[in-house]
Amino acid sequence: MAVFNSIISRRVARISAVVLGIVFAGSIAAQSRDEQIAERLRPIGEVCVAGDPCAGGAAPAQTADASAEFSAEGTYNTNCAVCHNSGMAGAPKPDDEAAWATRLEKGMDAVVANAINGINAMPAKGMCMTCTDEQLAEVVAFMVGQ
């Protein structure tokens, strides 16, 4: 009985080795077939967009970088436009002269102070945490002048 058992188990081992071999060979064949298809489907000229590593050029400079040259308009577009272009939650739009005239009645300094400290739904510094007070004053002047 023990002899018979060991013959059986040796046979099972051999069969499973063969099965494993077939599965393994099959997966290699499938992989190389996929590669061949991918190779055939590859476009003749691949598109390289400026800034991609394949284009070889340097990536375009980030305009919102605080360490880069400050621009009131750029800062407005990056930090303030999301609320002020739409007038969200009563944010005065840059081109709304009447709204700014009313707000400026308390004086430009007070308006700038509100931009720095925040007022109601207006977050402190308009969420431009890297902006200095002077830069925020420039951005407010840009908004009022629009």
Ligand code: HEC
């Ligand atoms: C999350 C939305 C939001 C963002 C972002 C935002 N604002 Fe405002 N802002 C408001 C709202 C709302 C008000 C109106 C607040 C009120 O008077 O009740 C307002 C009001 C103002 C006012 C008028 C203050 C006054 O005294 O009347 C100024 C100036 C201003 N924002 C500047 C800025 C600047 C500059 C930025 C970007 C650096 C900015 N805001 C970003 C929502 C926003």
